[in-house]
Amino acid sequence: DGGITQSPKYLFRKEGQNVTLSCEQNLNHDAMYWYRQDPGQGLRLIYYSQIVNDFQKGDIAEGYSVSREKKESFPLTVTSAQKNPTAFYLCASSTQGAWTEAFFGQGTRLTVV
């Protein structure tokens, strides 16, 4: 089945550690996105990529990094510089253009312990 897969579903991080969230899609989409969701808030864009080997910062990129070496994959690293990383992280993908909907993964819940 075509879709977008995030792993792991739950992730625990110690203070000062970097962690990487995985996002893979087999929809042949060019664009991929990472969002952060906090309780009672909407989705905030962290990074997005419209093509392989290229990505742009979103609204809250500080403390995060990404790579886009393959079309199918867009991993997100939460670095120790992110002071409040506990949140629900959502990855999405879409074809190019303003009229196309995005498809979302099931999310990763990251908790700092």
Added chain:
Amino acid sequence: AQSVTQLDSHVSVSEGTPVLLRCNYSSSYSPSLFWYVQHPNKGLQLLLKYTSAATLVKGINGFEAEFKKSETSFHLTKPSAHMSDAAEYFCVTSSSNTGKLIFGQGTTLQVKP
């Protein structure tokens, strides 16, 4: 700049009664508009999308939305609420330049037995 505003942060209805979730948009041209639903700890699922082909858009699970240019609105409706409709709903538009999604703040729908 494009934006969407969801007019209610929380809506409560009784099972079997109509649902109305309100969304206004701001755009200097004909926008693309979407409604997504998110159940707890899940990713977002597309309910329906407006692509200028028809002003009344039918989606999944009995939902529909009407695009009203004169009112700059794209309200989501359903004739009869089910308990399974309880979730978070997002009105979304898309940037004409980049295709990035622009989210409203979300509306929590509560369905009472």
